[in-house]
Amino acid sequence: MINKQRLVDTFLEVTSIDGIHGNELEIANLLVKKLNALNCVVRTDKAGESFGGNSGNVIAYLDGTISGDPIFFCSHIDTIKSTKNIKHVITDGIIETDKTTILGGDDRAGVAVILEILAVISENNLEHVPIEILFTVSEEVGMNGAKFIEKDSLKSEYGFIFDCQASPGNYIIEAPGAASFKAIFKGKSAHAAVSPEKGINAISMAGKAVSDLKLGRWDETGMINIGMINGGEAINVVPDKVEVIGETRNANENALKNQIDYISTTFKSAAELYNGEVEIKFTQKYGGYNFNGSERMIQIAAEAIGKSGLTANPIKYPGGSDANALNANGIPSLNLGVGFKNAHSFEEKIAIKDLVKTAEIGLNIVKISSSLT
Numbered sequence: 001m002i003n004k005q006r007l008v009d010t011f012l013e014v015t016s017i018d019g020i021h022g023n024e025l026e027i028a029n030l031l032v033k034k035l036n037a038l039n040c041v042v043r044t045d046k047a048g049e050s051f052g053g054n055s056g057n058v059i060a061y062l063d064g065t066i067s068g069d070p071i072f073f074c075s076h077i078d079t080i081k082s083t084k085n086i087k088h089v090i091t092d093g094i095i096e097t098d099k100t101t102i103l104g105g106d107d108r109a110g111v112a113v114i115l116e117i118l119a120v121i122s123e124n125n126l127e128h129v130p131i132e133i134l135f136t137v138s139e140e141v142g143m144n145g146a147k148f149i150e151k152d153s154l155k156s157e158y159g160f161i162f163d164c165q166a167s168p169g170n171y172i173i174e175a176p177g178a179a180s181f182k183a184i185f186k187g188k189s190a191h192a193a194v195s196p197e198k199g200i201n202a203i204s205m206a207g208k209a210v211s212d213l214k215l216g217r218w219d220e221t222g223m224i225n226i227g228m229i230n231g232g233e234a235i236n237v238v239p240d241k242v243e244v245i246g247e248t249r250n251a252n253e254n255a256l257k258n259q260i261d262y263i264s265t266t267f268k269s270a271a272e273l274y275n276g277e278v279e280i281k282f283t284q285k286y287g288g289y290n291f292n293g294s295e296r297m298i299q300i301a302a303e304a305i306g307k308s309g310l311t312a313n314p315i316k317y318p319g320g321s322d323a324n325a326l327n328a329n330g331i332p333s334l335n336l337g338v339g340f341k342n343a344h345s346f347e348e349k350i351a352i353k354d355l356v357k358t359a360e361i362g363l364n365i366v367k368i369s370s371s372l373t
Helices: 004-015 025-037 047-051 105-124 202-212 253-273 296-307 322-328 352-371
Strands: 041-044 058-062 071-076 088-091 094-097 131-136 159-164 170-175 177-186 223-231 241-250 277-286 313-316 333-337
Touching: 004 025, 004 094, 004 105, 004 352, 025 041, 025 058, 025 105, 025 131, 071 105, 071 322, 071 352, 105 131, 105 159, 105 352, 159 170, 159 296, 159 322, 159 352, 170 296, 170 322, 177 202, 177 253, 202 223, 202 241, 202 253, 223 253, 241 253, 253 277, 277 322, 296 333, 296 352, 322 333, 333 352
Parallel strands: 071 131, 071 159, 159 333, 170 313
Antiparallel strands: 041 058, 058 131, 088 094, 170 333, 177 241, 177 277, 223 241
């Protein structure tokens, strides 16, 4: 029942609108119009005001034709980089760009899929339980839009997110929490040629700390990364201050705490070795979550995937998404594979067949949920 050409056209349309995180107003306005045309009651919340963005989340409600528990579908409408002046290239069923911009499949693919599900329901007069739509803003820089959504603002007890670059059929049962950190190493400045022995080189101190860290993957969802290092003022001055910024992730709360303690201990040991100092601050970005597989939404998703001709495959995924924020807010949310690849890069692409299959899974979720009444 999925209209492949309409789905592709919708995807091309929504990816053509520039809407980097914090600047989603244009794409939000378009989605409000489309949702209204699909008989939804639409509102925009004030999430943007909480972080300085120009748009809130777009939240829609489609009344059910039959009674039953409401469900929601979610995707985020911001992109990590600009898609301005995008040039689409379609070859052998693969949609990509001319490599001068990202594609924006993360997560405009989810947007297109949700709109197609609603279109199929409308044109075929399909019976369905009430459906809520969450088009969130500023996911790429900390799930700011999803963090703004509270449990009592929704009618649905659980929902489904289309925002994972794993192929359709996969769904995430475990995802990590994340903490960012900023460490400031303090040494002592001195003239690098005249009296270097009077100085304490903060770059050497920071270098020792970073080199002693076990960077990269720790387990299926655990990692530590250093993303930025800044410091020094001139080539003939022993640097007295260096800033090191990074993050650590793990789905297991105790494991994440251990990684935080490990980073702190490693950095302090390096500072002591050089007779310097270090100040380090950790900030929680978002919490992790785990599902055991018995949850109703997972049972529905697994059946929907099977009815779409695929094998349901639960995965542990190292990336974060709106599911982290919504689950933390007491709103059970299952993130489903959509199939966009090489996200956040100019090599990003998506197969048309994966777009179609994801929409089929979503439509089957509606049908199965509606049969449970």
